[in-house]
Amino acid sequence: MxxxxxxxxxxxxxxxxxxxxxxxxxxxxxxxxxxxxxxxxxxxxxxxxxxxxxxxxxxxxxxxxxxxxxxxxxxxxxxxxxxxxxxxxxxxxxxxxxxxxxxxxxxxxxxxxxxxxxxxxxxxxxxxxxxxxxxxxxxxxxxxxxxxxxxxxxxxxxxxxxxxxxxxxxxxxxxxxxxxxxxxxxxxxxxxxxxxxxxxxxxxxxxxxxxxxxxxxxxxxxxxxxxxTGVGNVHVYVDAAADLDKALAIAVNAKTHRPSVCNAAESLLVHEAVAQDFLPKVLAELSGAGVVLHTDAASGEAAEVAGIAHTEATDEDWDTEYLALEMAVRVVPDLDTALDHIREHGTGHTEAIVTEDRAAARRFTAEVDAAAVMVNASTRFTDGGEFGFGAEIGISTxxxxxxxxxxxxxxxxxxxxxxxxxxxxx
Known part of the structure; x- marks a missing residue:
């Protein structure tokens, strides 16, 4: 030095x-x-x-x-x-x-x-x-x-x-x-x-x-x-037992409410059991809000069918904190794969699951290693003011x-x- x-x-x-x-x-x-x-x-x-x-x-x-x-x-x-x-x-x-x-x-x-x-x-x-x-x-x-x-x-x-x-x-x-x-x-x-x-x-x-x-x-x-503090490669995981109306609102809010901050979602993981119903709706709404979509093969196919612009996600996309109107999207076969993805690519900031299955929620909150874990709520709530602390000095990871x-x-x-x-x- x-x-x-x-x-x-x-x-x-x-x-x-x-x-x-x-x-x-x-x-x-x-x-x-x-x-x-x-x-x-x-x-x-x-x-x-x-x-x-x-x-x-x-x-x-x-x-x-x-x-x-x-x-x-x-x-x-x-x-x-x-x-x-x-x-x-x-x-x-x-x-x-x-x-x-x-x-x-x-x-x-x-x-x-x-x-x-x-x-x-x-x-x-x-x-x-x-x-x-x-x-x-x-x-x-x-x-x-x-x-x-x-x-x-x-x-x-x-x-x-x-x-x-x-x-x-x-x-x-x-x-x-x-x-x-x-x-x-x-x-x-x-x-x-x-x-x-x-x-x-x-x-x-x-x-x-x-x-x-x-x-x-x-x-x-x-x-x-x-x-x-602060690096937020944040995920929203939509489980097989998700209420898809809740999931749509949460995913869109987590990405678009204020994309330039560390608690904004950067990746969306969707269980394959609900992908066919959920992806056309969420991709359309995200794209309509100006979000650039980086998709895996399965979510890219859904985007093609719906006529939604997208690019193929690279390995770098899964690790990127965009801090902008960009999002990586992946279809996963089960909760285990979602947890593995978050372990590999998450930064320990905030992770969210959308599910009506209490057992899945318990597993997610127990196994995800992050400072904040959301169940059926937007990642944008990880904030000192929202937690009732007043202004925050930062979010420790x-x-x-x-x-x-x-x-x-x-x-x-x-x-x-x-x-x-x-x-x-x-």
């Missing part, structure tokens, strides 16, 4: 030290203080919406000129409605219970010692993500509520937007007497990112959020602990510390507090 530029190391070290000072202040704030600050941030964002949208248009123009795909442009785009939505997310966070100080467990020992395990902030959290300006606001809000300072490194595609958002939020924090360095935006090139990833001892946690390439880079290059939608509790660690009255160990 090439040596990291000294200036980049110094830039990150300076930012991280300032974050640590801010984090010490945040850890002492009451819930009321934090909630008041969150409301102030929300109001400031709404007041600055025209400025934020203008900055976002600069980024969108560069993206369009550079040939950015439509799905990524959608993720990048902010209008006044979306600014209002991210402001509303901050208010939602303010309404959530404060995890800091929560007693996880405790007891009084026979010798009179009182012990309890309580939630405390992580400290300094680094976020590395791509063209998702809403992440900038969500991370700042969740960081504040959980008592953590955040260092944000968004993608260069959202440079102007992120700068505008962070400037507004820092100003709101200062107006509440809270250090502005509780929220910092890291700028600079690749060396700045690498310096953040290797700032062990100054940064407590790194959370990457984006495509497979970004996440893999962070996981392999970081010496700071990482929570891996790993198994240690956090799994699935991550919100406030997942941004804390714990501390053991032991109170005695002079006890000594014999």
């Amino acid at each position: 090439a040596e990291i530029d000294t200036a980049a190391r110094e830039q990150v070290a300076t930012a991280a030290r300032a974050s640590r000072v801010a984090a010490r202040r945040l850890a002492l704030l009451s819930r009321a203080d934090k909630d008041t600050a969150l409301h102030a941030m929300a109001e400031a964002l709404e007041a600055a919406a025209p400025t934020i949208v203008a900055a976002n248009e600069e980024d969108l123009a560069r993206g369009r000129d550079g040939g950015m795909p439509g799905g990524l442009l959608d993720r990048l785009a902010l209008d006044e409605r979306r600014v209002a939505a991210v402001a509303a997310a901050l208010r939602d966070i303010a309404g959530l219970p404060d995890p800091v100080g929560e007693v996880v467990r405790g007891s009084t020992l026979a010798n009179g010692l009182q012990i309890r395990q309580v939630r405390v902030p992580m400290g300094v959290v680094g976020m590395v993500y791509e063209a998702r300006p809403n992440v900038t606001v969500d991370a700042a809000g969740l960081g504040l509520k959980s008592g953590n300072a955040v260092i944000l490194r968004g993608g260069s595609a959202a440079e102007s937007t992120n700068r505008a958002l962070v400037d507004v939020m820092r100003g709101a924090l200062e107006g509440q007497g809270i250090p502005a360095d509780a929220v910092q935006l890291l700028e600079g090139g690749r060396d700045a990112v690498r310096a953040l990833l290797t700032a062990r001892g100054l940064v407590d946690l790194i959370i990457p959020r984006g495509g497979a390439g970004l996440i893999q880079t962070v996981v392999t290059e970081s010496t700071v602990p990482v929570i891996e 790993q198994k240690l510390h956090a799994r699935g939608p991550m919100a406030l509790p997942e941004l804390t660690t714990t501390k053991w507090i032991v109170e005695g009255d002079g006890q000594v160990r014999a």
Whole structure:
């Protein structure tokens, strides 16, 4: 690995030290203080919406000129409605219970010692993500509520937007007497990112959020602990015992509701017992919604008969997170084959089964290794807001510390507090 530029190391070290000072202040704030600050941030964002949208248009123009795909442009785009939505997310966070100080467990020992395990902030959290300006606001809000300072490194595609958002939020924090360095935006090139990833001892946690390439880079290059998030090669499996009306609604919603996000379905698996009845309907509706279909032999034959455009699926298609209006379709002979397909190609994010057979549903939920498993529901529900957590920091696809939608509790660690009255160990 090439040596990291000294200036980049110094830039990150300076930012991280300032974050640590801010984090010490945040850890002492009451819930009321934090909630008041969150409301102030929300109001400031709404007041600055025209400025934020203008900055976002600069980024969108560069993206369009550079040939950015439509799905990524959608993720990048902010209008006044979306600014209002991210402001509303901050208010939602303010309404959530404060995890800091929560007693996880405790007891009084026979010798009179009182012990309890309580939630405390992580400290300094680094976020590395791509063209998702809403992440900038969500991370700042969740960081504040959980008592953590955040260092944000968004993608260069959202440079102007992120700068505008962070400037507004820092100003709101200062107006509440809270250090502005509780929220910092890291700028600079690749060396700045690498310096953040290797700032062990100054940064407590790194959370990457984006495509497979970004996440893999962070996981392999970081010496700071990482929570891996987000790559979603998501499947909907329509079982032999499926209610086909439910299956149609779920498959179409899972793919088309918002195709550019990680909980959108990328592959549709259909049991051969219902394929003849189901495929013409679902392929027609997906195609009518603009979905490009990549089919195996059996589903391709159904598409041909129905006069629906399609291409032959390749091995690469089964492993692709399209993040766009594209979907791979396969007919499977049984539940076992569907489970095998998901084991081979899934990414541990979200998987769904549509079935009225309780035994099949139990097998699916028990055998699928994923952070979220849906039964007769769209994969689009894997989301911190939909789960009632408020805004999420990301969706963890790993198994240690956090799994699935991550919100406030997942941004804390714990501390053991032991109170005695002079006890000594014999």
